[in-house]
Amino acid sequence: MLETVNLSAGYGTLPVVRDVDFTVSAGEIVLVLGPNGAGKSTLMKTLAGFLEPKAGSITLGGESLGGRNPESIARAGLRLVLEGHRVFPELTIEDNLRLGQLALPRSRRLPIGEVFDRSFDVFPILGKKRKDMAQSLSGGQQQMLALVQAWTAQPKILLCDEPSLGLAQSLVPEILSFLRDRADEGMGVVLVEQLIEHPLAVADRVVMLRQGSVLIDGPAADFADRDYVARLMTGEETPGVPSGVSGVL
Ligand SMILES: Nc1ncnc2c1ncn2[C@@H]1O[C@H](COP(=O)(O)OP(=O)(O)OP(=O)(O)O)[C@@H](O)[C@H]1O
Numbered sequence: 001m002l003e004t005v006n007l008s009a010g011y012g013t014l015p016v017v018r019d020v021d022f023t024v025s026a027g028e029i030v031l032v033l034g035p036n037g038a039g040k041s042t043l044m045k046t047l048a049g050f051l052e053p054k055a056g057s058i059t060l061g062g063e064s065l066g067g068r069n070p071e072s073i074a075r076a077g078l079r080l081v082l083e084g085h086r087v088f089p090e091l092t093i094e095d096n097l098r099l100g101q102l103a104l105p106r107s108r109r110l111p112i113g114e115v116f117d118r119s120f121d122v123f124p125i126l127g128k129k130r131k132d133m134a135q136s137l138s139g140g141q142q143q144m145l146a147l148v149q150a151w152t153a154q155p156k157i158l159l160c161d162e163p164s165l166g167l168a169q170s171l172v173p174e175i176l177s178f179l180r181d182r183a184d185e186g187m188g189v190v191l192v193e194q195l196i197e198h199p200l201a202v203a204d205r206v207v208m209l210r211q212g213s214v215l216i217d218g219p220a221a222d223f224a225d226r227d228y229v230a231r232l233m234t235g236e237e238t239p240g241v242p243s244g245v246s247g248v249l
Pocket residue numbers: 011016034035036037038039040041042043
């Protein structure tokens with residue numbers, strides 16, 4: 001559904017993402033891993049239109065997204081939820097959810113009662129605090145609000161850049177199982193994470209970036225050996241080369 005071919009992007013003249021072929025299908029969670037500075041966030045920002053591609057194509061359901069602005073890309077069905085939970089702190093939880101709908105064309109908006117029902121059903125704590133300012137929520141609860149605000153805009157693809165960053169560990173499984181449920185309903189989900197353990201358990205596929213390029217792209221089940229994953233991340237291991245074999249033959 002979402003596809004990039006030979007995508008390159010970066011800041012100024014410096015390419016940070018290089019020749020990336022990346023796909024996400026409906027109903028799939030793709031976990032994007034990679035060491036610090038590998039280009040994960042740059043890839044997400046490029047997909048969502050906050051950075052213009054330098055080369056290559058991005059399509060969603062065959063429709064070209066490359067070079068379009070973030071609003072236009074969001075309307076086409078791709079939403080990015082950035083780490084650091086982008087909610088409006090001085091608005092109530094209900095008003096934050098209302099605003100999420102106002103960004104949509106009238107024909108695509110859900111009745112606000114339905115938005116509340118869906119949101120408070122998945123994260124009941126938001127329902128208990130529905131009349132409170134978003135700033136009264138904990139970081140994890142604000143992340144929940146940002147996620148349901150994006151979800152109730154009914155995107156085809158949801159990009160989540162480190163949704164568990166800085167959250168209480170107890171909230172991480174709840175947020176990841178929310179994403180798994182959305183994928184099971186047919187949404188495509190891209191998850192960028194530093195933590196491996198919990199995200200690997202919900203992911204279908206893993207794409208690992210190193211120095212802006214795809215190092216490995218495979219089923220999540222292939223990444224069950226956490227030590228292997230850690231060695232791939234640090235560059236101690238190269239995919240397809242048994243450990244202990246190195247150098248030019
Ligand atoms: N706004 C910017 N201007 C210039 N260079 C940037 C900018 N943002 C990131 N970079 C550089 O681009 C490279 C990739 O950064 P990016 O944030 O995409 O990596 P990442 O894989 O998401 O890393 P992390 O896991 O640390 O978030 C890094 O070398 C970084 O310094």
